[in-house]
Structure formats: C-alpha cells, structure tokens
Amino acid sequence: VHAADTDALTLASAAAQSHFDALPLAVPPRLTTDAAERAALWHVRKGLYTAVAGARPSGTTALLEDIVVPVPRLLATCERLIELFAEHGYEGSVIFGHAKDGNVHFLLNERFDDPDSVARYRRFTDDLVELVLSQQGSLKAEHGTGRIMAPFVRRQYGDELTDLMWELKRLIDPDGILNPGVVLSDDPDSYLHDLKRVPTVESEVDRCVECGYCEPTCPSKSITLTPRQRIVLRRDMAWAEEQGDTELLRDLRADYDYDGVQTCAVDGMCGVACPVDINTGDLVRRLRAEQSNAVEGAVWGTAAKHWSMVTRAGGVALTVADALPAPLVRGVTQLGRAVLGADTVPLYDGGLPRG
Known part of the structure; x- marks a missing residue:
C-alpha cells in the first residue's frame, strides 16, 4: 500500500484489510510499517521462485x-x-x-x-x-x-x-x-530451439535452479568456479554423456578435477545463502572420496593423528636437503612425482629454507 501522507495510508490500509478479512486464508493477515518486518517479508518473497522451482521433479x-x-x-x-x-x-x-x-x-x-x-x-x-x-x-x-x-x-x-x-x-x-x-x-x-535441459545428475544438486544466490559467499569464486558453475558443469557432463559426445565429455572431465573439485573450500558457505538448502561442498566431498586412493588416504589419516611427529620429520628432511646439491634433491622429487603423482610429492627448490 502506497500513499502520500499518513491519513491516506491509514485509509488505504483499512480498505486492504477489509478485503483480507473476506478471504479464506490460513493465517489472518496484517499490514506492517516496521522496517525489520518488511525486510523479512521481502526476503521470503524474493525466495519464492527458487523455493518453488527447487521442489520441481528431477529432470x-x-x-x-x-x-x-x-x-x-x-x-x-x-x-x-x-x-x-x-x-x-x-x-x-x-x-x-x-x-x-x-x-x-x-x-x-x-x-x-x-x-x-x-x-x-x-x-x-x-x-x-x-x-x-x-x-x-x-x-x-x-x-x-x-x-x-x-x-x-x-x-x-x-x-x-x-x-x-x-x-x-x-x-x-x-x-x-x-x-x-x-x-x-x-x-x-x-x-x-536450444531449450535448456536439466538432466538428473546427483541428489545433492538436482533441485538447483541456478539462481546464483550462492556465488557471493563462495571463497573460490574469483579463482576457478562458483557453486552454481560447478553444478551447471556436472549437468553439461551428464548431457554430453547422454548424447554420446565423448570429446566434449573428455574435455570437461579433464578440466573439472581442478576447477570443480580441487579448488572448492567445502566450507558450506554456499548452503547458507541457498534458498533450497544445497551445500555444494557435500557434493565435492563425495567426489573427492570417490577419487581418493585408499592406501594414500590411510597414510594421510595416520599422519593427521601424529602431526607433530610428521612436521619434525619434514623439518629434518629439509635440513638434509639443504646440505645436498639442489639439483640432486630436485631430481629425486621429480622422480617421485612421476611415480606417485604431482599432487602427492612436492617439488623441491633450492630456494627453500632449512628445517
């Protein structure tokens, strides 16, 4: 209700209320001039589309x-x-x-x-x-x-x-x-033409309506992908697989590991802002678990429980490496990376300090 002055507002509000009272509503409505109440009501109103769309059937x-x-x-x-x-x-x-x-x-x-x-x-x-x-x-x-x-x-x-x-x-x-x-x-x-298809992908994200409310709260939004983009690319991969587009699927999968999985902070901040309560971090945690090596996971799990011992050993290793010719140590780490993977073995550099 809009009005030019208080008296007109009172009259218009009373007229509106009389109409409300004649309707078979679940809760008796009332009008408010309180700014905080108004802000809360607008928050609900702005989330209507995503709340309703999020309840749609998958696919x-x-x-x-x-x-x-x-x-x-x-x-x-x-x-x-x-x-x-x-x-x-x-x-x-x-x-x-x-x-x-x-x-x-x-x-x-x-x-x-x-x-x-x-x-x-x-x-x-x-x-x-x-x-x-x-x-x-x-x-x-x-x-x-x-x-x-x-x-x-x-x-x-x-x-x-x-x-x-x-x-x-x-x-x-x-x-x-x-x-x-x-x-x-x-x-x-x-x-x-070119109608938007939303293939069923996974339960964690199928109700996403790609509204983008999650994006401002994402720590990695300026580095690689936002939560919305992570979900959209999962849908693109599902669609490419369904259509038999193996080249596109291969390219998306190759880039997605770093852009979509490795750089997610999995902090759940996206879920705080999401109108349909999607925590994209839950999806990423599952994808990481599916990719992880059981032996490597067991080793790191043990290391996490004895971290002070691990850090002391790391310090000793850096001191020993500092005493040896840098090309020798770098060559050993390069060999280890070739065998065990670049994400598992760090590359030594002569500029690193002693332990």
Missing part, C-alpha cells in the same frame, strides 16, 4: 514467465491461466508477481528432452499469447522479451512498429551477431 526445467495486463483484467487473466495449466497438464504451477501493477509471474515445470513435452509447451505458449493479447496486455513486462516471446513481437506490436524495430536492429547490428533470436526473431519456432 525438469523451471520456466518463469512475465506478463502484464490492465489491472481490471487481472482476475480474468489469472482465472484463464489456471484453466490453461489444467488443460495442458501442468500440475503444481504457481502464479505470483505484482498484482497492483497487473504484472504476473507464473512458473511451470517442463521436460525438454521429450518431443511430446516440447509439443505440449508449444500448444501452451500459443494459448498464452492468445490470452494475454485478448486482454490487451503485453507478452513481457519487467524482465524484457528474451527468447521465448521474440517470435510473437510482430503479433503484439503490428507490422509498422516491428519493422521499425528491425530497422534499428540492422543499423546497430548489420551482421546479426548480437544475441540472435533475442528480443526479435524472424523464425516462428526459434523459441523451441
């Missing part, structure tokens, strides 16, 4: 659409939208958004690895476009046209305005290399 893509209609037509639009969900078999779909602006966000889940599901999505989108335009609305509101509605821009704006948009596009981008198919598209089926 499905969460699609969030953004339409707007004149406020007096909002009720009819939402009622018809609910009917479309039922007609096309989209169970568990959710409508939210900004009602006071006639702006609706709705979420549905779809599989894009199945031709029948893609055909269903085509039919639903055709019906959605018809609904919004029949209510004198816009196919995109606050989030821009993007890819899905690009083929329908001409239908909404007509030939004159759309031709003008294309003319501006060609002036700025004569070779058509800047985001082709985004905002404007001359292919009526472009919204069905």
Whole structure:
C-alpha cells in the first residue's frame, strides 16, 4: 500500500484489510510499517521462485514467465491461466508477481528432452499469447522479451512498429551477431530451439535452479568456479554423456578435477545463502572420496593423528636437503612425482629454507 501522507495510508490500509478479512486464508493477515518486518517479508518473497522451482521433479526445467495486463483484467487473466495449466497438464504451477501493477509471474515445470513435452509447451505458449493479447496486455513486462516471446513481437506490436524495430536492429547490428533470436526473431519456432535441459545428475544438486544466490559467499569464486558453475558443469557432463559426445565429455572431465573439485573450500558457505538448502561442498566431498586412493588416504589419516611427529620429520628432511646439491634433491622429487603423482610429492627448490 502506497500513499502520500499518513491519513491516506491509514485509509488505504483499512480498505486492504477489509478485503483480507473476506478471504479464506490460513493465517489472518496484517499490514506492517516496521522496517525489520518488511525486510523479512521481502526476503521470503524474493525466495519464492527458487523455493518453488527447487521442489520441481528431477529432470525438469523451471520456466518463469512475465506478463502484464490492465489491472481490471487481472482476475480474468489469472482465472484463464489456471484453466490453461489444467488443460495442458501442468500440475503444481504457481502464479505470483505484482498484482497492483497487473504484472504476473507464473512458473511451470517442463521436460525438454521429450518431443511430446516440447509439443505440449508449444500448444501452451500459443494459448498464452492468445490470452494475454485478448486482454490487451503485453507478452513481457519487467524482465524484457528474451527468447521465448521474440517470435510473437510482430503479433503484439503490428507490422509498422516491428519493422521499425528491425530497422534499428540492422543499423546497430548489420551482421546479426548480437544475441540472435533475442528480443526479435524472424523464425516462428526459434523459441523451441536450444531449450535448456536439466538432466538428473546427483541428489545433492538436482533441485538447483541456478539462481546464483550462492556465488557471493563462495571463497573460490574469483579463482576457478562458483557453486552454481560447478553444478551447471556436472549437468553439461551428464548431457554430453547422454548424447554420446565423448570429446566434449573428455574435455570437461579433464578440466573439472581442478576447477570443480580441487579448488572448492567445502566450507558450506554456499548452503547458507541457498534458498533450497544445497551445500555444494557435500557434493565435492563425495567426489573427492570417490577419487581418493585408499592406501594414500590411510597414510594421510595416520599422519593427521601424529602431526607433530610428521612436521619434525619434514623439518629434518629439509635440513638434509639443504646440505645436498639442489639439483640432486630436485631430481629425486621429480622422480617421485612421476611415480606417485604431482599432487602427492612436492617439488623441491633450492630456494627453500632449512628445517
């Protein structure tokens, strides 16, 4: 509720409350002017998409659409939208958004690895476009046209305005290399190309919606990968394997060991920020355990329990190495690295101090 002064705010709040009281709600609602309460409520509101999308069936893509209609037509639009969900078999779909602006966000889940599901999505989108335009609305509101509605821009704006948009596009981008198919598209089926697939990978991360809330809290985000990128690459590897793209799969696996596994701090900070409670560190710990050598793990486990003895032995080794010709010691460590692995045996350098 917005108002220019306190009296108007009080009247508007009372009017809103009277509407609330007439609704069959689970909890009696109330309005607040407390900043802390408002911040907490907005935190819940901003997490709605990820919370709902995170509960989707594994292997499905969460699609969030953004339409707007004149406020007096909002009720009819939402009622018809609910009917479309039922007609096309989209169970568990959710409508939210900004009602006071006639702006609706709705979420549905779809599989894009199945031709029948893609055909269903085509039919639903055709019906959605018809609904919004029949209510004198816009196919995109606050989030821009993007890819899905690009083929329908001409239908909404007509030939004159759309031709003008294309003319501006060609002036700025004569070779058509800047985001082709985004905002404007001359292919009526472009919204069905390159659809995002979310293959089932592992239980730790399948509910991830790639929102990116985890990224600011990740210690390695500026070194290699963020938690979101670690999950996306796991999905890319699963998809490459499913499609039989062995070359891509080999390249991804080769880089992922360092970028995705070895450089994760496994501190769980990503889980603190994640709206669907994913701790990517749990995934990385499991991947490390699967890769680890049982004998080497036993040796390091024993070393960890006798660390003071290990450090004293290391000090003695450095003192002995310092007394010997550096090329000799370096050659021995190079041989050890060739046999046992570069991550197991450190490379000696003459610049190292005594123990």
